[in-house]
Amino acid sequence: MRSETLGRDIMNPDLSHNVVRLSEVTKVFKMGNNVVEALKGVNFSIKAGEYISIMGPSGSGKSTLFNMIGALDKPSTGRVFIDEVDVAQLDAYELAWLRCRKIGYIFQTFNLIQVMTAIENVTLPMIFAGMSRDEYMEKGMVLLRLVGLAERCHHKPSELSGGQQQRVAVARALANDPAIILADEPTGNLDLSTGEEIIALLKQLSTERKVTIISATHDIKMLNVSDRVVWIRDGRIDRVEERDKLKISIGQVA
């Protein structure tokens, strides 16, 4: 039941509702006797269909914030809501469901499974979602075609270039039609032109599929395509810049 209603949300996103909402989120890491406050009370909400860039120097809490939004780690205090559901209230099964269908992850280090081929990597989330073999093989090929790697579907990550690996990771992130794509420095390990390709691909997804894109980055190229840029400094939100108001209004009409 629940998956059906959420599935409809993805097909027809209600642009006014908050996909992600953070309320007074803090995160403290204990390293021996040192206590590091990575996040010091972050309040922020992200609307469906937005393209958000989280910018900030390294060590500013960018990746920690990314992990909080993606339900990959628990905040020390405060709450994280995804689709207005408090992540802390979810049990292990529901969390796995959320990570599987609701969110697609892209990492700086690609994090592809090295022993699997491109198509196996892309279909893995669909296997977890319980699709049949015919379904996931067909959809896997569609996704690989979308990122332009259909003819390399039986190559292992080690036989692909960095940009190609990241494109496989993008295809994998799209496997279960997530409402949110979280990208942690997606261009960090790529050269200039491949980085631009990935950014263009993300932008295309955001405009064509109305996927919410949230990316932690310090790549200036990301700014040009973002709807909003969030600057993080010392574990707090420094400022939020609306890069292009026109773009947001067009997005809302569409």
Place this chain on the structure above:
Amino acid sequence: MVKISFNSIRVRFFRSLITTLTLALAVAFVSFTWSGYELLNAFFPHADGTVQAGILAGGYELENGRFGAGAKDQWLVILSLLVCVVGIVNAQLMAVTERFREIGTFKCLGALDSFVVRIFVLESIYQGLFGGFVGGLAGVLIATGSFLFRAGWICLACWPPGSMLLTVAGTTLLAVVLSLLGAIYPALVAAKMQPAIALRNEE
């Protein structure tokens, strides 16, 4: 980039081979000790006097007409078991701990904890079966070879196929159980971890 990842997959292949090899070696020691006594008990009564004297002079002790029951022999069996336990559990602990990041990735893609644990249980069973069987067989062969050298053809004539098969089966089971033991603990720890922490681990 391609080179680094290519290397990582090659490392994984050899790594798995090394884990299995460690299993096989640890089991071979146990199997050698066990099957040695089995073989000795089987052919000793049929051997002629000089061979019997030679074996007793070689350090084997008869206890109530059987070998392997004396305090020294019992210690040898316990010692070989200990080496086997430590060797296998350590090999699996290391092999699984290395793959925390892969586990984190699985969890990001929506894998349940039970799925992660199941994968590692299956892998360790395969490795245990293969390593245990190869090791058990090697132990039996080495024991047979060494007594062939010491006592001559008599040990082949009285070779006990039943108890030898039992030894190989027993040591294989031992390898599977121990390799499971060594793999399940880190896999459980990793599966229960927050994915962000598992992903932070270096590959």
